[in-house]
Amino acid sequence: MAVKEILTELQSLSNEKMMAINTKAGAGKNQFGVKMGDIRNIAKKLKTNHELGLQLWNAGNIEAQFLAILIMKPDLLTAKQLDTMVQQIDFTHVADWFSSYILKDHPAKEALRIQWLKSKNKWALRAGWSLMAGKIARDAGELDLDALLKQLQKEMPKAVPEVQWTMNFALAYIGIHHPAYRKKALSIGEELGIYRDYPVSKGCTSPFAPIWINEMVKRQSK
Structure with a gap:
């Protein structure tokens, strides 16, 4: 066709x-x-x-x-193509599909994560923080989580909504997956109050970081 x-x-x-x-x-x-x-x-x-x-x-x-x-086929896309494509996005749902289906397991994702976290383009930044959240959850060995928490505490309140959403994932994932940093992540979430009043459907977990962290930790302990 x-x-x-x-x-x-x-x-x-x-x-x-x-x-x-x-x-x-x-x-x-x-x-x-x-x-x-x-x-x-x-x-x-x-x-x-x-x-x-x-x-x-x-x-x-x-x-x-x-x-x-x-x-x-994600593997056929070069890092340069991905950088161009991410900046052509103009809808959050497309951005999330792009992260989940194209970027999540792409060979260039680590280099792009580093590059996009320095970008001034909101869609590249959103993707960069999405990749960061994934790394926090699965492969955080080389990350300075204390420095990341300080960065999130400083930058999240000023971030545009598209970027703030995936930054919040990074904050929550630190609290969920890294017990040594959980208290600090909860404290920052309470202090910032981002998504505290976010409307949530029955049976769904709030994106407010303290609620999200505590709920996921509770599930892990069952």
Whole structure:
């Protein structure tokens, strides 16, 4: 299928409720409002197709970007391509898919983490802190967690919402995965109060770091 045909199919699946949800979450006019299940069904039909994925990524539509993420081969993307792509993102849900499906296990993720944490681009910074959170959880041996906590304490209050979200993951993961730093992470979370009043659906855990940390630690002890 050509990109034009795929965009036509995506547009035919437009859903007003989904469009309203996306808009509330920060999406602009570059959307059709397609349900994620429908996007995944198209991806299954297309199967892995890296070149088509690259074309879809540049189509200027968030559903096309979701689809591109599902059909591209991450290992074929160079660090330079990833840096360009991350700065083309303009919707938090796309950013999160990009981190989960493309960046999480990419060979260049460590170099990009270091590079993006120095970036002035909010989407690169968001991705950098997402990679940092993952490293804190899985491979924190070389990290100075005390210095990280001081940095988070200083920078989180001033961070733009897109970046603040993944910085909060880093703070929570320090408290969850590193008992020696838990008390300090809890203290910083209480002091900053970020996401203290965040609306949460029944059965879900609040992103407010102290609640999140305590809940995850409690689950680990069961």
